[in-house]
Amino acid sequence: DQQVKQNSPSLSVQEGRISILNCDYTNSMFDYFLWYKKYPAEGPTFLISISSIKDKNEDGRFTVFLNKSAKHLSLHIVPSQPGDSAVYFCAAEGGGSYIPTFGRGTSLIVHP
Amino acid sequence: KAGVTQTPRYLIKTRGQQVTLSCSPISGHRSVSWYQQTPGQGLQFLFEYFSETQRNKGNFPGRFSGRQFSNSRSEMNVSTLELGDSALYLCASSFSSGSKNTQYFGPGTRLTVL
Numbered sequence: 365d366q367q368v369k370q371n372s373p374s375l376s377v378q379e380g381r382i383s384i385l386n387c388d389y390t391n392s393m394f395d396y397f398l399w400y401k402k403y404p405a406e407g408p409t410f411l412i413s414i415s416s417i418k419d420k421n422e423d424g425r426f427t428v429f430l431n432k433s434a435k436h437l438s439l440h441i442v443p444s445q446p447g448d449s450a451v452y453f454c455a456a457e458g459g460g461s462y463i464p465t466f467g468r469g470t471s472l473i474v475h476p
Numbered sequence: 477k478a479g480v481t482q483t484p485r486y487l488i489k490t491r492g493q494q495v496t497l498s499c500s501p502i503s504g505h506r507s508v509s510w511y512q513q514t515p516g517q518g519l520q521f522l523f524e525y526f527s528e529t530q531r532n533k534g535n536f537p538g539r540f541s542g543r544q545f546s547n548s549r550s551e552m553n554v555s556t557l558e559l560g561d562s563a564l565y566l567c568a569s570s571f572s573s574g575s576k577n578t579q580y581f582g583p584g585t586r587l588t589v590l
Binding site: 373396398400405406407408409410413415453455457458461462463464465466467468469 | 480509511516517518519520521524532534566568573574575576577578579580581582583584
């Protein structure tokens with residue numbers, strides 16, 4: 365069973381608009397969440413993280429929101445740029461293990 | 477600092493063969509983890525090595541094994557290859573083992589089993 369779910373396999377957004385990528389988790393013991401970005405032919409690159417003691421973390425154009433009661437987190441990219449086109453993976457740690465559990469990824473396409 | 481390097485980048489094997497993949501972590505990093513990525517499956521954790529010891533193991537059959545050397549370089553071996561082993565194998569290194577240690581990924585080895 366998938367403990368980390370990214371229900372949208374793909375997302376298409378116009379340049380300059382907001383991109384919102386969603387992630388749901390089932391394990392209430394998860395206490396640390398990460399987002400990775402992956403370009404073709406490259407390995408995933410760490411983007412931003414959030415601890416369960418916070419509900420928001422911001423880094424430039426990227427903001428991650430955490431709703432613990434809903435077991436949901438989202439990544440907002442504002443404004444979106446064509447260079448943001450990539451696959452985004454959500455990952456979670458905790459529950460007695462520090463090995464991150466990854467979602468299946470969402471492919472973001474930002475159109476010029 | 478040089479990033480995580482993986483060799484070879486591409487590999488084609490036939491069923492029943494075995495394969496060894498190599499990973500050199502970022503200098504100073506002592507933890508190396510291996511992941512398998514298949515279409516639609518995301519990243520599946522294989523195992524983690526820290527200071528030459530396997531610290532964690534994912535839910536993969538015993539055909540998948542690994543080791544880490546004293547210089548932190550790591551190898552992963554898959555014996556008796558099956559068609560379903562075709563995947564991108566990613567190696568990630570981090571400074572230490574444990575929670576909240578950011579992992580840095582290599583570009584991966586694309587394995588095709590015919």
